[in-house]
Amino acid sequence: MLEGEYGPGTQRAMTFLKKLGEALGAEKMARVTSTHILAGLPTEILEQMTEGVTKTKTVVSLMPGFDPIYWREKYHLVSDKETCGSVSLANEKDYAKNLAILKKLKVLPTFTCTPYTVGIVPRRSDVCIWSGTSGQNAANSMFGARAPRHSVTTSLASSVTGVVPYQGLLKPENRFAELLINTEELSLNNFTYADYGALGYYVGRVAGTRNIVFEDLPNTLTLEQCKYLTSPLTTDGACTMCHIVGVTPEAPTLEAALGGKKAKEVLRVRKKDMQDVRDMFNDASGNEVKLAVFGCPHLTILELRELASLLENRRMKEEAQLMAGVSNITYAMAKEAGYIDTIVKAGAILNNCCVSGSNPLVHISGVSAVATNSARAARFFHTQTAGRCRTYYGDMESCVNLVTTAD
Amino acid sequence: MKLKGYTVNPGEGEGEAVVVDTPFSFLGELDPSTGKIPSPFHPQFGQSLKGKILVFPTGKGSSMGPVIGWYAMKAGKNPAAMVCIEAEPIIASVAITANIPMVHKLDKNPLEMIESGDYVKVDATAGIVEVISK
Numbered sequence: 001m002l003e004g005e006y007g008p009g010t011q012r013a014m015t016f017l018k019k020l021g022e023a024l025g026a027e028k029m030a031r032v033t034s035t036h037i038l039a040g041l042p043t044e045i046l047e048q049m050t051e052g053v054t055k056t057k058t059v060v061s062l063m064p065g066f067d068p069i070y071w072r073e074k075y076h077l078v079s080d081k082e083t084c085g086s087v088s089l090a091n092e093k094d095y096a097k098n099l100a101i102l103k104k105l106k107v108l109p110t111f112t113c114t115p116y117t118v119g120i121v122p123r124r125s126d127v128c129i130w131s132g133t134s135g136q137n138a139a140n141s142m143f144g145a146r147a148p149r150h151s152v153t154t155s156l157a158s159s160v161t162g163v164v165p166y167q168g169l170l171k172p173e174n175r176f177a178e179l180l181i182n183t184e185e186l187s188l189n190n191f192t193y194a195d196y197g198a199l200g201y202y203v204g205r206v207a208g209t210r211n212i213v214f215e216d217l218p219n220t221l222t223l224e225q226c227k228y229l230t231s232p233l234t235t236d237g238a239c240t241m242c243h244i245v246g247v248t249p250e251a252p253t254l255e256a257a258l259g260g261k262k263a264k265e266v267l268r269v270r271k272k273d274m275q276d277v278r279d280m281f282n283d284a285s286g287n288e289v290k291l292a293v294f295g296c297p298h299l300t301i302l303e304l305r306e307l308a309s310l311l312e313n314r315r316m317k318e319e320a321q322l323m324a325g326v327s328n329i330t331y332a333m334a335k336e337a338g339y340i341d342t343i344v345k346a347g348a349i350l351n352n353c354c355v356s357g358s359n360p361l362v363h364i365s366g367v368s369a370v371a372t373n374s375a376r377a378a379r380f381f382h383t384q385t386a387g388r389c390r391t392y393y394g395d396m397e398s399c400v401n402l403v404t405t406a407d
Numbered sequence: 408m409k410l411k412g413y414t415v416n417p418g419e420g421e422g423e424a425v426v427v428d429t430p431f432s433f434l435g436e437l438d439p440s441t442g443k444i445p446s447p448f449h450p451q452f453g454q455s456l457k458g459k460i461l462v463f464p465t466g467k468g469s470s471m472g473p474v475i476g477w478y479a480m481k482a483g484k485n486p487a488a489m490v491c492i493e494a495e496p497i498i499a500s501v502a503i504t505a506n507i508p509m510v511h512k513l514d515k516n517p518l519e520m521i522e523s524g525d526y527v528k529v530d531a532t533a534g535i536v537e538v539i540s541k
Contacts, residue, residue, distance in 0.1 A: 016503060023415040023499045023511075042477050045504070131470050151500040153473040168496065208430060209465060209495050238430065238467045238495050357434070357469070383435035387447035 001161055007052025013157035016049075020154060021165030029163035030170050032058050033145075034122060036115050036130035037159055038152045039102060040065035040358075043094040046101055049156050053105065057162025061110040061120050062102065063131050063152075064298065064325060066358035068092045070351065075360075107159075111352040112327030113297045114227070116143065119329070124249050127170060129158040133240065134231035134297045134376065141230045141242045142223065144249030146170050149240040169241055175250065176259030177213035177243050179206075182268045184216055192395040193228040197375030198277040199269065204233030206267055211241035213257040219246025224300055231297050232375040281378040281393035284369035289392050291367045292399040295325030296356040296377035301333055303396070307348075308339035310400045313407045316347035320403035321367075324348060325355035346404060356380040362389050371399035410513040410520060410536040412490075415499050417532040418508030420488030424525045424538075425459045426518060427451060431491075432468025433475040433501050442484030460527040461486040462517050466498025473497075476505030488529035490517045490536055510534050 001014035122145035139147035243257035251257035356377035438445040442457030502509035508531035
């Protein structure tokens, strides 16, 4: 591939991966099972790495992002800048060009950050090179897949070549936990998704790049609870391997998660640590909130059911909005089940975009106070608006109540 | 003083050092249109990284990093070179995608050997970092 015998795109992708592999100390490449890429990549990068490529070497699915065509058509929101917040965005012409390239390559138009909810369900030991760090964490923690931390350009290069440097979490010996997380001081019985998010955000910030193990969380954690716990681990950190004893396939026991060794360090999460995170994400008062955002990461069908139930016989308050991110497939099922009609009737906005990092209602229209149940979203709203946008942080019901009123 | 390390992305760059003590994410911590640190939650809020030698422990955060680095490259707002303790895969792919000379795994801890304001010459191809104290 390096010699150009498979065309210039493959050569560029392989050259990129070779450099990356050398930087990371990899001695060889590994075969990749599944890749997940961003439709809104800079067009030049996409064109360069796919030039001459007629077929990808992996099953490729798509991340959500900023869709300039959707935002102009539906909400007349466009930006003349190349960024929405500090997230890049392709302009309409480039985005259409990207979609045409991706369609030609028969990429699956999943448009979601939770591919594991729409049929891209990894098996244990599958090699997943996924854009979107929340999906990487889910693949490792919930499914036992090998999903090393990688970027949006690496996942594109792996789609084209079918390989990735053999390093990091691909190696079994690098998957064991070294930092043990103890939560016995916390009252987990009443933990909401927002509480799991605050816990994941705090632990991820402390963990940095280290692998961790939660030793005492309930082994009955649902997919949604796991999603909110693991998705903010990388928001201010780089922890990609999170074992949950009794939940993670590789962690039937604490000993298995630690690889038979003693934890190098123990982190006891205190009630105060949790409160500090809640306070940090609660810098807006409820009555300032003009927008509620759910679906970071994208809502599951159970969450959509809950949202529909909360919006039954309610409508938006004047000048208030509610936006939820959901994949096309989950949307279609929810439509059949009648949830969508209830949600839309209440005046809520549903789309398959990224509703946090590149949400133009926040980044372009300039909404200044947002309610959310996602720690990941709250942090993105803070950091990517240079602190202009403040947040209210609570469970879905309390956020819904801030922007709606009885019909 | 010279430090010896390994190449993340080859090339050469020199300039004034900006030492950031915490892991760095291009998404949220580099505004590609100004080259400054845009987050008021960052201890070095407002600091320009354009043309500087960014010295930091490792990367963190979003997989979107290389896209930010790419737009910053197009706008001419990236650091002249980067030096870190050990690159994780996303910060390494930022350096490669945005063609920023970068060195890591030095024989001495760069956070202890380099101070903000020092003049630093990075030969990332050879893996050499030369520090000229301010």
